[in-house]
Amino acid sequence: MAQVQTRYIGFALAATLLAACGGSNTQPVTANNSSSNSSQTIQINGAGATFPYPIYSKWFSEYNKLHPNIQINYQSIGSGGGIQQVTNQTVFFGATDGPMNEEQLKAAPGPILHFPTVLGAVVPVYNIPGVTDELKFTGQVLADIYLGKIKKWNDAALAKLNPGVKLPATDVTIVHRSDGSGTTYIFVDYLSKVSPDFKTQVGVSTSVKWPVGVGGKGNEGVSGLVTQTPGSIGYVELIYALQNKIAFGPVQNADGEFVKASVDAVTKAAAAAATTMPPDFRVSITNATGAGAYPISSFTWLLFYEDPKDKAAGKVMVDFMRWALTDGQKYCADLGYAPLPGSVVMVEQAALDRIKVS
Amino acid sequence: MRSPDLGFRVSIGAFAAALLLVVIAIGFTLANDSWLSLQKFGLNFWRTSTWNPVSGEFGALPFIWGTLYSSVLALLIATPVALGIAVFISELCPRMLRTPLVFLTELLAAIPSIVYGLWGIFVLVPAVRGVETAMPASLRTLPLFSGPPLGVGMFAAALILAVMVVPFTSAVAREVLKTVPETQREAAYALGATRFEAIRAAIFFARTGIIGAVMLGFGRALGETMAVTMVIGNNPQVALSLFAPQYTMAAVIANEFTEAANALYLSALVEIGLVLFVITLAVNALSRALIWSMARQLPSKAAA
Numbered sequence: 033m034a035q036v037q038t039r040y041i042g043f044a045l046a047a048t049l050l051a052a053c054g055g056s057n058t059q060p061v062t063a064n065n066s067s068s069n070s071s072q073t074i075q076i077n078g079a080g081a082t083f084p085y086p087i088y089s090k091w092f093s094e095y096n097k098l099h100p101n102i103q104i105n106y107q108s109i110g111s112g113g114g115i116q117q118v119t120n121q122t123v124f125f126g127a128t129d130g131p132m133n134e135e136q137l138k139a140a141p142g143p144i145l146h147f148p149t150v151l152g153a154v155v156p157v158y159n160i161p162g163v164t165d166e167l168k169f170t171g172q173v174l175a176d177i178y179l180g181k182i183k184k185w186n187d188a189a190l191a192k193l194n195p196g197v198k199l200p201a202t203d204v205t206i207v208h209r210s211d212g213s214g215t216t217y218i219f220v221d222y223l224s225k226v227s228p229d230f231k232t233q234v235g236v237s238t239s240v241k242w243p244v245g246v247g248g249k250g251n252e253g254v255s256g257l258v259t260q261t262p263g264s265i266g267y268v269e270l271i272y273a274l275q276n277k278i279a280f281g282p283v284q285n286a287d288g289e290f291v292k293a294s295v296d297a298v299t300k301a302a303a304a305a306a307t308t309m310p311p312d313f314r315v316s317i318t319n320a321t322g323a324g325a326y327p328i329s330s331f332t333w334l335l336f337y338e339d340p341k342d343k344a345a346g347k348v349m350v351d352f353m354r355w356a357l358t359d360g361q362k363y364c365a366d367l368g369y370a371p372l373p374g375s376v377v378m379v380e381q382a383a384l385d386r387i388k389v390s
Numbered sequence: 391m392r393s394p395d396l397g398f399r400v401s402i403g404a405f406a407a408a409l410l411l412v413v414i415a416i417g418f419t420l421a422n423d424s425w426l427s428l429q430k431f432g433l434n435f436w437r438t439s440t441w442n443p444v445s446g447e448f449g450a451l452p453f454i455w456g457t458l459y460s461s462v463l464a465l466l467i468a469t470p471v472a473l474g475i476a477v478f479i480s481e482l483c484p485r486m487l488r489t490p491l492v493f494l495t496e497l498l499a500a501i502p503s504i505v506y507g508l509w510g511i512f513v514l515v516p517a518v519r520g521v522e523t524a525m526p527a528s529l530r531t532l533p534l535f536s537g538p539p540l541g542v543g544m545f546a547a548a549l550i551l552a553v554m555v556v557p558f559t560s561a562v563a564r565e566v567l568k569t570v571p572e573t574q575r576e577a578a579y580a581l582g583a584t585r586f587e588a589i590r591a592a593i594f595f596a597r598t599g600i601i602g603a604v605m606l607g608f609g610r611a612l613g614e615t616m617a618v619t620m621v622i623g624n625n626p627q628v629a630l631s632l633f634a635p636q637y638t639m640a641a642v643i644a645n646e647f648t649e650a651a652n653a654l655y656l657s658a659l660v661e662i663g664l665v666l667f668v669i670t671l672a673v674n675a676l677s678r679a680l681i682w683s684m685a686r687q688l689p690s691k692a693a694a
Contacts, residue, residue: 238649247623
């Protein structure tokens with residue numbers, strides 16, 4: 033089976049990537065351990081999630097400026113592809129927006145460790161003619177909309193949340209992602225936590241069987257449909273909404289507070305989760321508690337083998353992680369990502385020692 | 391003299407055999423990699439409509455339906471237009487206009503499908519939505535036009551496919567019409583045919599080639615991915631309504647392949663590819679059979 037998957041990932045790679053990346057993607061590391069590494073160029077390859085691609089490529093290029101002999105290549109082929117490539121050891125590290133499940137971990141030839149790098153969030157966007165006020169949502173209301181239970185914008189549940197907003201009696205058009213995506217994963221993970229009905233009828237995955245609605249491809253597809261379709265609602269990544277100045281509504285968190293997504297609110301959600309962080313960092317922080325915590329937030333992770341075959345590359349990546357978790361976090365703000373809270377960084381710094389580099 | 395001849399035959403034969411091998415290899419790889427799904431769902435894969443990656447239930451019917459429905463609709467729209475263009479260029483067009491027209495239709499074929507898709511989202515879909523909302527309520531009760539006016543859906547997909555298919559069909563049909571011997575037209579005129587009748591005779595003479603041109607367009611429509619997925623609405627359902635969001639086989643592979651992280655899911659997606667492969671083969675075989683049967687008729691008619 034492993035071979036079959038490798039072959040297909042190869043196809044996916046060939047299709048997704050520019051020819052420019054040459055043949056380097058399958059050659060794990062070209063490190064030379066015979067002499068001192070300082071003069072040798074070390075190339076390390078990784079693949080996975082598209083969501084953190086902008087910050088990862090920024091990190092790798094900045095890190096290359098600091099250490100000209102280290103070149104880290106990253107191919108954003110999607111979380112699913114990243115997990116498979118790292119499982120098949122065609123790349124040194126993987127990246128994913130949703131943590132690997134037990135079945136996936138078992139399929140790997142050795143223990144894999146998760147390391148959160150930055151945070152992302154998903155926001156509800158809508159387009160209701162005549163409504164200029166910000167609409168407030170609860171998880172329950174969002175779940176009912178996406179289950180097709182709330183059919184009109186003037187539904188009692190929405191009206192109760194938004195007193196004073198004149199909601200029209202028009203149909204709700206539901207827009208979701210058509211492509212498999214970490215954004216969908218975070219969104220349905222949240223809806224499944226707050227609505228038992230949603231959990232049983234839809235469930236959590238990067239692609240799900242939506243009971244209603246139309247699918248748009250990518251954040252741009254969803255936001256394109258929402259801006260064009262009167263009476264529609266969709267969900268997009270926070271970064272995408274911020275960069276494109278798309279209005280979105282606040283969502284009620286587990287403490288009952290309505291929080292509008294922002295970089296700060298997302299970091300707060302992670303800080304709240306830090307106290308109960310499991311040692312393997314595979315944690316969902318949706319529906320977080322705590323003042324100002326935005327409920328539809330998530331970590332995105334890098335994946336490393338606990339006992340990497342290539343020790344030299346392992347050492348380089350551990351050093352890189354220490355830099356990314358500290359100095360690297362300052363690039364978050366410019367690119368719209370939420371930085372990790374200090375408490376999470378501390379735990380991760382300690383956990384990096386688990387990677388066996390000698 | 392003889393040995394280079396033999397060498398030529400062998401090498402050319404090897405190229406032809408390579409093509410055959412590639413097709414067989416594709417079929418084999420698709421079947422092999424979708425084994426898990428083939429075993430688990432069997433023939434039910436073709437006739438069930440649930441596509442649920444969470445629970446691991448996969449049925450391809452809505453995708454098969456969406457692919458065939460959108461392609462047939464696209465052909466219905468594109469064929470008259472493409473034939474019109476071909477006939478105009480080859481039979482009626484003033485010499486001055488011919489080159490720019492040929493150039494323009496070929497330009498249409500060279501536009502990347504993602505560009506068609508973006509044009510679809512920002513221009514075509516709002517226009518379709520406008521038509522849908524303007525449609526009188528009495529018509530909206532027909533099953534063909536039911537559902538909310540979303541803009542995205544089967545109709546938008548068929549239109550965009552039609553635009554993409556026209557240059558292919560018209561280019562081939564034009565070349566085929568060019569091969570009609572001048573004597574055919576002259577004979578028609580000599581018998582007192584009008585211009586329309588002479589052109590009709592030429593089209594009749596070239597009909598097998600024209601069907602080939604149409605089938606080429608059909609093949610293109612079956613496999614078109616990016617532009618369709620951007621406007622079809624991506625909702626796996628078997629619906630007759632032109633306004634309902636639906637889904638195609640190529641679109642679901644493009645959408646879900648990168649994130650398909652478990653073996654059965656991946657295997658089901660590969661099986662969709664296999665189904666598309668089989669359907670494309672069947673369509674091509676059918677069109678071949680059609681052309682053969684017509685070609686067989688031709689001499690007997692000429693003799694009669």
